[in-house]
Amino acid sequence: MEGRVEAYMHIGARIGVLVEVHCQSDFAARTKEFRRLTKDLAMQVVANPNTEFVTIAHIPAQQYAELLTQQQGREDLENKPPLLRERIVQGRMEKFFQERVLFEQSFIRDPSVTVGDWVRLQSEVLGEKLTVERFTRYALGGSQSHGEDEPEGEVPSGLTPMPSGIPGSEAAVHKA
Numbered sequence: 001m002e003g004r005v006e007a008y009m010h011i012g013a014r015i016g017v018l019v020e021v022h023c024q025s026d027f028a029a030r031t032k033e034f035r036r037l038t039k040d041l042a043m044q045v046v047a048n049p050n051t052e053f054v055t056i057a058h059i060p061a062q063q064y065a066e067l068l069t070q071q072q073g074r075e076d077l078e079n080k081p082p083l084l085r086e087r088i089v090q091g092r093m094e095k096f097f098q099e100r101v102l103f104e105q106s107f108i109r110d111p112s113v114t115v116g117d118w119v120r121l122q123s124e125v126l127g128e129k130l131t132v133e134r135f136t137r138y139a140l141g142g143s144q145s146h147g148e149d150e151p152e153g154e155v156p157s158g159l160t161p162m163p164s165g166i167p168g169s170e171a172a173v174h175k176a
Contacts, residue, residue: 002029003133008042014140017042020133028128037122037130040108044115045135047108052100054132055116059101067096102132 003022010016019042023029045051053059071092077085097104103116110118123130
């Protein structure tokens with residue numbers, strides 16, 4: 001497995017992102033297109049500070065179930081017909097995914113496609129399977145890591161874990 005870890009520092013160096021993307025060959029990993037893909041993914045994470053997960057599958061089952069239960073139990077749904085309740089809950093879950101799941105977000109360079117669709121298209125262009133493994137966001141005062149199973153490590157001096165904003169989630173490391 002080959003790939004690249006892209007480091008991107010946003011203007012003013014107050015926010016930075018590391019994105020790990022795998023491909024099948026070192027040839028693809030060294031192409032201009034692959035480097036552009038990893039940079040664009042890092043910029044996407046910077047542009048969407050609520051991003052927590054790479055794909056919906058990366059949301060821990062317990063957290064997903066809690067979110068679904070929370071949405072189903074909201075008071076404004078009590079007097080609605082069951083089919084309408086189901087559609088409202090589905091819409092709210094989709095909104096959550098669009099805000100928190102990288103592959104469900106509109107791509108910053110072309111909002112007509114999602115990040116997931118764009119990565120799949122780039123995979124076809126490169127002729128290789130591409131896998132976005134994880135990303136970590138750093139900000140003065142905090143960091144947040146998301147993606148595949150990873151060991152917890154030391155946070156660089158001056159950076160501390162940022163709370164994720166979702167009850168019951170880990171502040172610094174999110175595991176697939």
